[in-house]
Amino acid sequence: MKLLVLCLGLVCLAIAEDNKYTDRYDNINIDEILANKRLLGPYVKCLLGQGRCTPEGKELKNTIRDAMTTSCEKCTEQQRKGARKVVKHLKEKEPEYWNQIKAKYDPGDKFQESYEAFLARDD
Template sequence: MKFVSALVVLAAFAAADAQSSFKLDGHEIQQVLADDKLYHQYFNCVMDKGKCTPDGQDLKDHIPDHLNGGCANCTPERKERAKTLVRFMVAKKNNDFEEFEKKYDPKHMMRKQYGQ
């Protein structure tokens, strides 16, 4: 019985984590995109070129969710933030986005799903 209870608790934590949303809200995302230094801190984190803040690590940890099935467990807000990030990078930081695609998304799934 204890084993079953432990499994239920673990499943609850896993479900809560799958539904967690990127800690930066839409307004803060716009601030990151408007500040080149801050943008590059996040980009360097995601690309394993620099240290990660907790928010940067959260962003990095959820990249596979967006590549595997369009992030079915993501909140609508997380999907909207992903679309904002991808569209920004495609339009204004295309070299960074191409580097990102080489590392994480050689099939261009995010560009197809969230791009312009």
């Protein structure tokens, strides 16, 4: 899930170019979004297909499954850091969001080993 990492828009990944996701949204203030449930909620709803998406949320939604299955190999360094920060926050402070995202993007825990290894790394 690690990507919801990709950051809940939060490090919104985008359409792949030159084997990397766009860095257009790399400067989003993830800390501000994570600290405010009124900001975080709409990103989660976007990812779950339950609400409208901002442009960065839409990019994240379009790339999250690929990022999960490839351990974020197309992510920029900023996106990797953001993805780890977002997932850690969701697991610890918003487990209901984490469980919903995980159920949607990895319902059989098929990619869990891969994204958990990604989340544990420091690169």
